[in-house]
Each structure stands twice: as C-alpha cells, then as structure tokens.
Amino acid sequence: MQNLVTVFGGSGFVGAQAVRQLAKAGWRIRVAVRNPAAAYAMRLHGDVGQIDIVQANVRNEPSLRRALSGATAAVNLAGVLRETGRQDFQAIHVGGARNVAAAARAERVGRVVQMSALGADLHSESKYARTKAEGEAAVREIYPDAVVVRPSIVFGPEDDFFNRFAAMAQISPVLPLIGGGHTRFQPVFVGDVGKALARMVALPEAAGQTYELGGPAVFTFRQLMELMLAEIDKRRFLAPIPWPLARLIGAAGDLAGVLIEPPVTSDQVELLKADNVVGGAYPGLADLGITPTTLEAVLPSYLYRYRKGGQYADQEDRELAGVGV
Template identity: 35%
Template sequence: MIPSTAIKLVRHNVANRMMTRSMHDLSMRQKTGQVMIKHGLGGRSTTNGHIATVFGCTGFLGRYVVNRLARQGTQVVVPYRDPDEARHLKVTGDLGQIIPLEFDLRNKEQLRECVRHSDIVYNLVGRDYETKNFTFDAVHVDGARQIAEACAENGVARFVQMSALNASEDSTSRFLQSKALGERAVKEVIPDATIVRPGIMWGHEDRFLNRIGTGDGWEFYTNEGNTKIRPVSAVDVAHGLEVIFTAESSMGKTYEFYGPKEYKVKEIFDLARDITMKPLPIRHIPNSLLKYGAGLIEKLPYNQTISADLIERRSMDDKISADAFTFEDLYINPTELEHVAIQFMRRFRSNAVFDLPYEKGEGKVQKGVYHLID
C-alpha cells in the first residue's frame, strides 16, 4: 500500500506542473499573428513553440547561434551541404529539436523546404574567398535574394541577414561590395528584414587569432600594421542574434556589432607575443607587392588562404555608421579581447611556459622568463 505522504507529494508535483503554463508562456509574432505556446519548465528540454532556420549553421558563427537558440527550446532547422559538417550540431539541442536538411543555394525547392515551417530565418551564408562555382556575388547577392524570396513565399515572420562591417557598394573590396548589394537585395524582397554587420570575429575556431598564433614566421603586415580594427567575440555576436530572435522592435533595423576597443593590427600581434611568449616575426611587404603575389596565388587550385581582395580588406580601417544600432541597444556589454585573449591563445605556447600566468602589462617580464627557460 502506498503511504499517504507519497500520494500527497505526487499530487503536489502534478499540481505544480499543471500551473507552469500561464500567460507568459504565450508569444506572438506581430507580423503574422502566429501564436507560440511554450511547454516545459524552461531551458534546453523546453519547447517554446518557435522554429528557426539557420543557413550557414556549419560555419564559425553558426554553431554558436544554433546552440543559443536550441538551449532555450527552439526547434532549429540546420541546412547543410555535407552531412559530416552538420553532425556536431545534433547535440546542441534536445532530442528531435535539431532538424538537418540538405540544401543547395541554387535549388529553390530545397530552400522552400528549409523555411516552410519556420517563423524566423537567419542567413549566415558567406565566403571569404571565391571559387569557380561560387563567386562573392553568387553567394552574398543572388543566394541571399533567393533565400529571402523563399521566406516571403512561405510567410516567414522574421528574416535576419548577416552582412559585414564596412560593407559598402562603393568599397574597393569585392567582398564588401557584394555584402552591401546583398543587403539591398534582401530589403527589396523583405523590407522589414534585420541587417547585422559584425566586425572581425574571434573565438576558438576563428581565422583571426588562430592565423596569428600558427603563422610563426609566415605572417605579414598590410599597411605596416597600422590598420585600425574593432574585433568582436563570436559569442557576443551570437548573443545579439539571440536577442533579436524575440525582439520585434529590431525589425527593419541595421545593427553593427563590434568590440568595445579599437586596436591597430600591430597591437594585436604585440598582445599575441605577450601571451604566447613567442617572437612571432612579421614580414614587412608593400601592399602593391602583396596584392600582386596574392593575385597569383588565388589562381592556384584549392587555395583558401589568401587573395588580392583579402589584402585590400586588411588595409581598410573599420568604420562605424552613425545611424546603425549597436550592442548597447540590445543591452549587451561586449567582451574586450585583451581581457580573455589568453583563453584562446594559451595553446600556442611551448610546453615549458604553458602554465605560466598572464597579466596585462607584464609582457616584458614573461618574455624574460621565457628566454631563461629556453
């Protein structure tokens, strides 16, 4: 026979579970009037009723966005070209919450299938270099337009287009030109789309700090290292995209996400030297020679490292638009690179100094220790 205290405890738990759903469990998309009902107690195992599609989910930023959406109970569609590239995303959400779908950017039917049931779509698709099959315009302009058209045809309530800081139709960089043209293409199809322009992003899988840390003796300066940049954490950018997810007030706005501090490129290298305790020599090569050499290298097959357009971008200072919204408008305090850089660059140290602490401003002392040990 079951004790009466156990019966009371069961009834109490059932009553609490029945009371967990209330008015705050209901949300509605203003544009479509679609109602989402949350089920569960909150967190990763909750179903909040939202369905999101994240194009470009297999890239550097995509995994952070998928993780942030999935852990709040959003069902996330993750379009992929190679199933192996999307496999790691399955564990970011609860069972059945991550839905992988194969797609081709030029296949409209597959695009429609990926967005058919979603109430928000993120387009994070982008390329740092061109190939014979996918140019900057094919990906950033034509591809963005086709995704936006698929969303418009299927009544998707929200659309977020990922662009880039410094994007301008008058830019001397083809990459930044195509990003600006992509913004315009999306706005022509979905006028209330949200545009996000991040600066150079850093994180564990980036092509920024990792390139500096692994390029011992092979790195080079453009503009003699005087280019001014505002690097931003990929986690902070993903956080901003998560806030935009439910912030209906962000519709039709343009956001620029950049770090709280401006650095010259050579200051980033100095920071890397202090943390890694390595000399990290730099080659001083005139921009004209760099562009000429990069133009030859980019014609080689399977080149994914350097191009003339990349040299052009590395020579441009980050410019902030006065009329764009920022992290501050989303109540986010971005992380300053030098405060956490050791978490991302310690692994480039030698075994002899791997465990030594790092404190800002003590680079000279640590370099001395490194030389003594070596």
C-alpha cells in the same frame, strides 16, 4: 510550426554560437547545411529533438523552400571569405541572400535576419565588401523589414584570424603587416554575435534595423599581431608591406588559391585599405542589452595551444624557475 527558426550556415563558426543561443531561448531550430552528415554534432547544442539538421543549398530554391517550410523566422549566415569554384561572392553573398529571402517570402516566414559585414559598401574596391552590400539590398527588396547584421572581425576558438596568424608564427620568423599594419579593427566575440542574432530573431523593435557589432576596443592590425604574439609567447619580426607590394602578394595568393589556402588574396588586400570599426550611426550590442567581451578575456582560452607546452606552459615556466617544485 510556431517557434521554429531555420538557420542557414548554422554549422559554421558563428552559426554554432547562434544555434546554441537560440536553443537556450527556447526556439526549435532547423539547421540548413549543404552536407548534413558533417553537422550531426549540432544536435548536441540543444535538448533532445530541439535541433534538426536538413540539407539545403542557397543556390537551390527547392531545397530552400523545404528548409523553410513551417518556419516563423530565418537566419542566413551563408558566406565565404574567399572565392573557390562555384562558391564565389556573387553566387553566395548576392544570389544566395536573394534566394533565401525569396523562399522565405514564399513560405510566409515572418522574420529574416541577414548576416553581412562591417564595411559593406556598394562602391568598395573589394568584391567581398561590395557583394555583401548588394546582398543586403537584395534581401531588403523582398523583406523591407529584414534585420541586417554587420560584425567586425569575429574572434573565438575556431576563428580564421588569430588562429591563422598564430599558426603562421609557428613556422615563420616574419609576419606581414599589410599596408604597414595601420588598418583599425574592432574585434567582436563570437559568443556575443550569437547572443545578438538570437535576440534579433525575437525583438519586434529589431525589424528593419541594421546592427553594427564591434567589441569594446579598437586596435590597429599591428597591435592585434603584438597581442597575439604576447599570448603565444613568441617573438617575430613584424614587416610593414607597402600597398604596391601587398597587391603583388595578393595576386600570387589568387594563383596559389587554386591548390592551397593562401595567406592573403588580392581582394583581401583591397579590404584592408579601409578601417573595420563601428561608425556609430547604427545600433549595436548595447542596444540589444549585451556587454561586449574583451579580447584579453578570451584569447588565452584558445591561443594557449600555440605556446610551447600548450596548456601546461605556465606550469613549465614555474618549474624552470624552481617555483613550487
């Protein structure tokens, strides 16, 4: 079918934005997810009949072939931030990426876009970063002209970064600064990533490119925590955690992760040892005609719910001050 793109992991945080932008660009979209019943709302991102939801698992080749049948492009966003059961880094980031590319080749799909991560490195001590790089290589073995996307931490209403630490600040008087909080990040808005993915699917010059996506500013981890706390109007002690102690906390998180979602894992501690910023050797948002959105423009739109009074916090402050009453 002409103008049909299959998006794996399309119901996730980044996937929803990619699907919305692809729909605006006029694509017909097949959202491939493990549990279609949980992704029914995705159809609302496009016109009637424009978006279809199908079942697929990146570990199951027949399901991938069905999801890719007739597609002209494929976007693979499947990934995990921590390992749980069969959803481990090797199976999803490497095996899953290879399986999608192989199935796409078998179905004669013209364009493959593979989501990776800034900091992907075959020699990294972090298994997450290492398997992301291995996944890139696996896809490029099958599709030399595949497009690889490496974003920094992605922020937005459903992100797993600012929401996690803002929720932690609700109950804890102390927030940890792993390694002292010196690691640098270049947060990129999820809406900008969605736009970038939609453009990569169609641009002929994107073939074979690796894109590094970062926002307009670089922050240390400490600065990001300070920005978040100012936005939710809370004072918390920021405690520097040296690397040896951080490794112990990460190991405890690995054990706790069997039952609950830990605040940090040992692999995430390793990941935090390296800066997560655009290096300049690869094209980025500007090369796709996208002006990056600032943190300050977006954080108030969703972190307000962690403030006392929520969306009415400013009004309460004015009333307490006797202004406009």
